Amino acid sequence: MTNWERLKQQIVESPVWRSMFRHGYEDTPRNRILAVSGNVWLHLHPSKVRKHGVRLKFTWCMGGITFLMFLITIVTGIYLMFYYRPVAEYAYADMKYLEFDMPFGMLMRNMHRWAAHAMVIAVWLHMFRVFMTGSYKPPREFNWIVGVVLLVLTLLLSFTGYLLPWDQLSIWAVTVGSNMARATPLLGHEGPFREFVGVNAVYDARAFLFGGGEIGPHTLLRFYILHCIFFPLLTTVFLIVHFWRIRRDGLSGPPL
């Protein structure tokens, strides 16, 4: 035994190492299972999966890519949060500051935006693939519902983030998108049957969304909190359920 091997053995057999890693790295079936089931991140997978469920031709990798996009937006988003203030007077100036003065600011903003768009596309493709393989059928009916909720949350995350640059593009896109709310039957001040409820421009569904009768500084703060705290947390909760369910029900194919 060489010195290196002895050193390695001492490290691997030390109480510290053994407290962290509970299985060896020899390529044995037992270790292959332990590598997954003994790891908090990897145990989102079952230890064994069906062969065809691994093929790219089958999965398109789209669910994973959607999740990856979510992670990218979180990492880049936290970076952006350090330099951005959700106040009407500062927001736009902070965008310029971020783009021109911050190291990697432009790159982080680009990645945040493109990953958000890519997430929308990927979640649609994921849904399309799941439909095409009939993977919403028993036992995964409930997981499909959770997936639809996640689709809506993806769109809401993207939509609330759209306002934050506080430029012409963002406020008018959000204005157009939110104007639908004032046409809500009963609850919008331009919707059908509004006269039976008594809503008005500063007290209806859109005002609730905007935090006032018109889009303004209050809307910016509201959307910022929804975008950075509320929807990410809600999405995480539903992701946990989504992953837990798919792990229980198997990655592909009819019931196990």
Next chain:
Amino acid sequence: MAEAKVATPATTARRAKAKAAGPSDDKIYTWPHLVRVEFICTLLVIAGMLVWSLLVDAPLEEPAAPTRTPNPSKAPWYFLGLQEILVYFDPWHAGVVLPSLIIVGLMVLPFVDTNLKGNGYFTFTERKYEITTFFVGFHIMWIVLIVVGTFLRGPGWNWFWPWEPWDTHKVVAMNNVDLPYLLGFRDYWAQAAVGLVMILGYFVVGTVAMYAWIVRLKGKDWMQRWGAARFGIVSFLFLNMIAVIIKMGLRLGMNVKYILVTPWINV
């Protein structure tokens, strides 16, 4: 462990069943097979995102000015299908009712689709009607309308081909009329009554036609098993989807503005 090897009737039956089902145990280890795919995919996608982000800058226009409305004002691209529907329907329908129906329709999908075939593999022949419906809803309507809204709509939400300059003063004839008017009814309440009859008639006739069609296709027994609730939900959602296409056709072909006009809602 020795007693486990004795073949009880239960284990024999299970083995026979497994044998009849074919080679079902085609399982492989997640580590390394799946983890490897995920890892490589992650690396490639992150590399792609980096290149994309280095090459293309995210847009940033001039500062927000609530008093200067750009023409056209467009929603984020993923909502442009709904904005495009606004051409044909009032906001309460295009912006509130239809999106709600889409979400509800997607959610009920696993419960109304009782076809057990086609679970876990790609197939068209075993699920013709499900896939065709999804194709019409997702590809034809959602995606095509987004493309139209994103690339072919200019000032005043008028149609501009990509090679046409955006003319803010483009003259478009506003010659849309309501369908009851087109049919010769001139009295306001008569028009409303005719409109209401047409809408209700569409759903009644549509539901009956769908019932007859499905019974002819699948047989009465199948319909019985499928149940009234499933049939009701599916026919209502399906007819709503087709109604959007019909209304678009009426507008584009016959300049129909509304079918039903009342003091409260217009359809």
